[in-house]
Amino acid sequence: MPEPINAMSFEDALSELERIVRGLEGGQMKLEDAISAYERGAALRKHCDAKLGEAEMRVRAIVQNDDGSTGTEPLADTGETGR
Numbered sequence: 387m388p389e390p391i392n393a394m395s396f397e398d399a400l401s402e403l404e405r406i407v408r409g410l411e412g413g414q415m416k417l418e419d420a421i422s423a424y425e426r427g428a429a430l431r432k433h434c435d436a437k438l439g440e441a442e443m444r445v446r447a448i449v450q451n452d453d454g455s456t457g458t459e460p461l462a463d464t465g466e467t468g469r
Contacts, residue, residue, distance in 0.1 A: 391430060400430075406430070
């Protein structure tokens with residue numbers, strides 16, 4: 387049984403998504419297997435997109451203090467809806 391997508395790291399999800407794409411491009415899957423692979427690939431893409439959005443928000447929250455040190459601050463709601 388495949389690993390639950392919500393428990394996967396970005397790197398693991400991206401790696402699996404790349405394997406799925408290669409398999410679909412190969413054209414050797416049975417139709418039902420291809421449909422299942424496509425559905426899992428779509429879910430993996432959504433998971434990767436969410437992980438990237440989270441990382442972007444964390445990076446945006448990093449600030450440089452007057453003394454040269456770095457820290458974080460809460461982000462103001464920018465109204466962006468994400469990807």
